[in-house]
Amino acid sequence: MSRLRLLVLLSGLFGLLACALLAGVAAQLVVSDTISPLLPFRPVTVLFSLMLAGFSLAEIPIMVFAMRRLLIERQGNRIIVLALNALYVFFAAVYGVPVLLLTGDIGWGLALCSLGILRLVSSLVFVHGPSP
Numbered sequence: 001m002s003r004l005r006l007l008v009l010l011s012g013l014f015g016l017l018a019c020a021l022l023a024g025v026a027a028q029l030v031v032s033d034t035i036s037p038l039l040p041f042r043p044v045t046v047l048f049s050l051m052l053a054g055f056s057l058a059e060i061p062i063m064v065f066a067m068r069r070l071l072i073e074r075q076g077n078r079i080i081v082l083a084l085n086a087l088y089v090f091f092a093a094v095y096g097v098p099v100l101l102l103t104g105d106i107g108w109g110l111a112l113c114s115l116g117i118l119r120l121v122s123s124l125v126f127v128h129g130p131s132p
Helices: 003-031 042-073 075-090 092-103 106-113 115-126
Strands: none
Touching (some): 003 075, 003 092, 003 115, 042 075, 042 106, 075 092
16 A cells, blocks of 8 residues: 555545544434424435435545546645545535434434545545556
8 A cells, every 4th residue: 555545544534533523423412302403304304315415426526536636736735635635535424414403314314424435435546646
């Protein structure tokens, strides 16, 4: 495993950990009835979740392409790419936590947050520096 790939893995794992922590806090707030959902209707939950899942999945190729281009253009962009990768993986929580808090549906919210794993795998597979 190259040094860059290891750093991409570590930054992605940091983002995934932050995603899991935020999702855990939101799920705990819902389960403990600290927050009552504003939209507890099943059709709204499904529609809202599918819409956010579409945005989350559409963002994957765009972000992977952007990180690859940054690495290819200049070696000095490595730190920026690693920070962007952590944010990219974490951003799955930005789609999942509103579903958790607004609808109170743990299943759909955690499913959206788990897209962070897909984001981590996509960055590991596709983000690498220029070929020698």
